[in-house]
Amino acid sequence: MLDEFVKDKFERPIISLRITITNRCNVNCLYCHHDGMVTSREEMTANELYTICKIAKKLGVQKIRLSGGEPLIRKDIVEIVEKINSLGFKDISMTSNGILLEKYAQGLKDAGLNRINVSLDTLNRETYEFITRKDYLESAKAGILKAVEVGLYPVKINMVIMKDINQNEVKDMFEFCKENNMVLQLIELIESENCDDDKFSADYHYKLDMIEERLADIADDVHERKFMQGRKKYYIDGGEIEVVRPVDNSTFCANCSRLRITPDGKIKPCLLRNDNLVELISHIRAGESEEELTKIFIDGINNREPFNQ
Structure with a gap:
């Protein structure tokens, strides 16, 4: 099976x-890092995104994830999904904050979106407003439930764990997810470009070791997702919790099978690095051939290195 894929x-x-199809967002989460990129309002068009995905498909990529910012801010989001879906990928997914999802869920499903991850760090209104600086909790919850209703399955809830903010809310979020047939994904906080990194990490970073040890103790079963950075998924009392630990985790890098595109159209080989980007969008706009664009893509793939190396 792995012979089907291009390898680094x-x-x-x-x-x-x-x-990342936009850097724009309707909230301003205190930990947002914009994939480490300088914010820009310049965005790739639906046709340019189609071209990028077409090259990726040619190289054997099977899955596309659209993210932001908030991807649902784009007025052409359904068109984008339709164009990508026409290429025949195995899986098309999206990461959203859920605020506009009630409006778009059915259209996205009809356009070919398979599933969605929704960023929701708390069910507490005051905590939600502290994290996002906005009062959209009920809109986000309505969007999440609509996604479940229309069959964007599995709906995953991305919960970034922060010290002294929400580390004690995991049980409540797990129950919410289990009751609504959703998967809870716990994410270790990485450094933010929004504030002083050292102070930010000291104030809010919470290592997931103790939580993961507890999950291992009570889990009915544990599954390791080898080609999703070695993440572990814990099955507990009919529910699922997945743990994402990109910080100081050599297993995460060693098993990474994902390439990224920045909002300004550069190939980003590694999640935690910005010193090895490869320019792509200007070549598309210059009308270069698919053969030349494929070579550029391969250059980006060849730039991939384990972060801790």
């Missing part, structure tokens, strides 16, 4: 492509 120089297959 460390023999890691490139299975998925995550594309």
